[in-house]
Amino acid sequence: MTALLPRPSILTIQPYIGGESKLPGVNRIIKLSSNEGAFGVPPGAQTAYLAQAAELHRYPDGSAKALREAIGARFGLDPARIVCGNGSDEIIGALILAYGGEGTDLVMSAHGFVMYDIAGRFAGCQVVKVPERGLMADIDAMLAAVGPRTKLVFLANPNNPTGSLVPAAEVTRLRAGLRDDILLVLDAAYAEYVTRPDYDPGHGLVEAGTNTVMTRTFSKVFGLGGVRLGWAYAPAHVIDILNRVRGPFNVNAPAMAAGIGALAEAGWVEKSIAHNGEWRDKVTAAIHALGIGVHPSEGNFLLVDFGTPERAKAADAVLKSRGLIVRAMGSYSLPHCLRMTIGNAEECGLLVDALTAFTRGG
């Protein structure tokens, strides 16, 4: 008997653990585990999505033209250099399969977004995880980790789950230190939330060269995680490659309609940023006041440090007993931490109440 087996690298993959959404015996769930945005679905996106119901027998526009034009208009980018995907995860995977694979290295920071690790191993890459400094990507160490086999470097900026941001000048220095045959992927899933002036989600570097790609998503500030919609801005030759390897109808019609609707929702992003800034600060201050560690974050989430895995688990249990679901961080080698999404005002209040109860013994 010869057993059926996948390529050896596949068995080294730890399956992605998504944010939980149910708790047995708890009626009201407050889901703060997947950074989905505080305000639900933009109403215009919902209307546009529903309007597609009578057209579901039609194939979608495989070129996603209307959506690319809406994205281009919104962000001041050339629609010809945008590719849309079934979530940005799909694009990340396609880039890795197209440019990496067996015999190549993929470089990422130690606590970088876990999908780079999963998709890298799937493709057969050696995934090189570079130690960080104070939970911040260390650019010098990343450059030092680059070897002759390196084909891909990934940087989530801001990073999930740490919330840390690499200033534009440092990202430019990273690119300048990489060989021209290395693709730098800047994952700006949380770009809209950043208010710091020393930030560039990646537009500048994409346009300045031939080997940098920026990925973005509708899953966070635009409140559309359920439809799976993301996009990349890339040099023309990379767009050509992505268009060869992606599924011909990789983005479905309701998703495209919802995305266009979300972009058209007046004031949505502004309202979300204002809310996030206010409550990120308030919750951070409240957690500090409880004597619990919390990392500065440029995203819509906080990485809360309980010191030990046991204490993080105990806090998680108290939160769960009150219906609050946050994200355990074992798969990011941060088992002493929990990641908590900034929800609406009521949810933030309940989160602080629960953490207060935890510090008082549950």
Ligand SMILES: *Cc1c(COP(=O)(O)O)cnc(C)c1O
């Ligand atoms: C949420 C997230 C994504 C998102 O993905 P989609 O596949 O577009 O939902 C990508 N990168 C990071 C860092 C994220 O946190």
